[in-house]
Amino acid sequence: MSNVPGDLKYTRDHEWARQEGGRMRVGITAYAQEQLGDVVFVELPKVGARVTAKQAFGVVESVKAVSDLFAPVTGEVVEANADLAHKPEIVNQDPYGKGWMIVVTPADAKQWEQLLSAAQYEEFLAQGGH
Amino acid sequence: MPGSALDRPRAGWSTGSPVDTSLKRTPLFSAHVKAGARMVPFGGWEMPVQYRGIVEEHRTVRAAVGCFDVSHMGEFEIEGPGALATLQTLTTNDVAALEIGQVQYSLLCRPDGGIVDDLTLYRLATDRFMLTVNAGNIDKDWSHVTTAAPAEGARWRDVSTSTGLIAVQGPRAEAVVGRLADQDVARIGYYRFARGKVAGVAALISRTGYTGEDGFELYVAAGDAEQLWNALLGQGAAEGVAPIGLGARDTLRLEMRYALYGNDIDETTNPLEAGLGWVVKPAKGEFLGRAAIERVRAAGPGRKLIGLEMTERAVARHGYPVVKEGAAIGVVTSGSYGPSVDRYIAMAYVATPHAAVGTDVGVEVRGQVRAARVVKTPFHPSRVKKG
Numbered sequence: 001m002s003n004v005p006g007d008l009k010y011t012r013d014h015e016w017a018r019q020e021g022g023r024m025r026v027g028i029t030a031y032a033q034e035q036l037g038d039v040v041f042v043e044l045p046k047v048g049a050r051v052t053a054k055q056a057f058g059v060v061e062s063v064k065a066v067s068d069l070f071a072p073v074t075g076e077v078v079e080a081n082a083d084l085a086h087k088p089e090i091v092n093q094d095p096y097g098k099g100w101m102i103v104v105t106p107a108d109a110k111q112w113e114q115l116l117s118a119a120q121y122e123e124f125l126a127q128g129g130h
Numbered sequence: 131m132p133g134s135a136l137d138r139p140r141a142g143w144s145t146g147s148p149v150d151t152s153l154k155r156t157p158l159f160s161a162h163v164k165a166g167a168r169m170v171p172f173g174g175w176e177m178p179v180q181y182r183g184i185v186e187e188h189r190t191v192r193a194a195v196g197c198f199d200v201s202h203m204g205e206f207e208i209e210g211p212g213a214l215a216t217l218q219t220l221t222t223n224d225v226a227a228l229e230i231g232q233v234q235y236s237l238l239c240r241p242d243g244g245i246v247d248d249l250t251l252y253r254l255a256t257d258r259f260m261l262t263v264n265a266g267n268i269d270k271d272w273s274h275v276t277t278a279a280p281a282e283g284a285r286w287r288d289v290s291t292s293t294g295l296i297a298v299q300g301p302r303a304e305a306v307v308g309r310l311a312d313q314d315v316a317r318i319g320y321y322r323f324a325r326g327k328v329a330g331v332a333a334l335i336s337r338t339g340y341t342g343e344d345g346f347e348l349y350v351a352a353g354d355a356e357q358l359w360n361a362l363l364g365q366g367a368a369e370g371v372a373p374i375g376l377g378a379r380d381t382l383r384l385e386m387r388y389a390l391y392g393n394d395i396d397e398t399t400n401p402l403e404a405g406l407g408w409v410v411k412p413a414k415g416e417f418l419g420r421a422a423i424e425r426v427r428a429a430g431p432g433r434k435l436i437g438l439e440m441t442e443r444a445v446a447r448h449g450y451p452v453v454k455e456g457a458a459i460g461v462v463t464s465g466s467y468g469p470s471v472d473r474y475i476a477m478a479y480v481a482t483p484h485a486a487v488g489t490d491v492g493v494e495v496r497g498q499v500r501a502a503r504v505v506k507t508p509f510h511p512s513r514v515k516k517g
Contacts, residue, residue, distance in 0.1 A: 059496070064377055
């Protein structure tokens, strides 16, 4: 089974979120990158852009597939991972670390509670992940 | 081969496909599953798209050697004193120029010049030939070859299901196949074949491929395919052999600008605009599509299949519009990241005035125009064994 760190929250679209003070760092899960295969392109919003929960905020492409990135929460982008432009393979190598996508200041901190826990996400994966 | 089946829609992450019992399986299906391959539907077949990763598999073929299961492809045989005349009517290349032991790339065309399929043609004997056709086109091609020309004095046989086909491709392919063969395979020239045994299995050993590397395609009885597959992978360890999925097969052929049926060529494209005029030989006499293709040749094709390199970061995909100064001038037919060239590359039809190497164009990617340039192809130098 895929690696699902216990300190993160998750979505059914296979994104993860990590609380860092008042902000949330966002990326795709180990399961997502395994399903995608070799990531060759990542398109992220600019700093200052607004993202909306469950809406696409960017795109990740593997050799064969194009997939939308869905925001776990509504808020403002305060950082975007510029390294992914030239080294998209980091997403495969370190999805929960150097392969992060964006940092968001949530419009409402309570959104964190609505995300899946690690146990709930593991359960979701066990049921097929879609 | 219709590659569009590999291009998954932009809908979430789900790449697992429900079990589809209508999909056909090759004799190596269980070997792929055992090896941990990711199986996907492709042209009506359940095929391995990757084993370890497309980029790594691609690099293995360029640097060492890889084995591909291409048993899904179709094989037809035609035999009899009328075989040559029948094939001269059906195919665009000159079959009379083909010697016994030689292979020819060719096309089946409709009367209007549209491409029914691309194929390789083997002259097995004076009056006996084999055609290798794309997996997704087997039924259509069978119907076409058996009805579009009279085949007087010749008999067709569809041997697709009884034939296994394994491609061994890469700079070390000769070392791997040579060790297992009962003969000196170094003597088989490019687009030539010999009959012999490989790993104790009777095989047609063809020096052909779809990767731009040196290599072989080994035709064997379906029941022998697994023995050969296991021997190639088991005894090629010193050369770094690995199984390679259809994902890398697609990026390897894209870097060579080899056309993929269903993506780059189909019944709406003619051979001249696809850059396949070199396999159309009007001097040989009448054949299906000849008059229509000659009309295109006289007028000059209105569009051309060209190579594009993205000069702005973006991946061009099949179906994306090609634009110039706000106007649509063409369409992308294949596109991906090219692991050996480390660039985003594509093939596209563009209107002839914009087809020259060095022309700056745009590709519309999700509503935004991204810069691209028409470049020389192949994108990566071919290393097939010539002569």
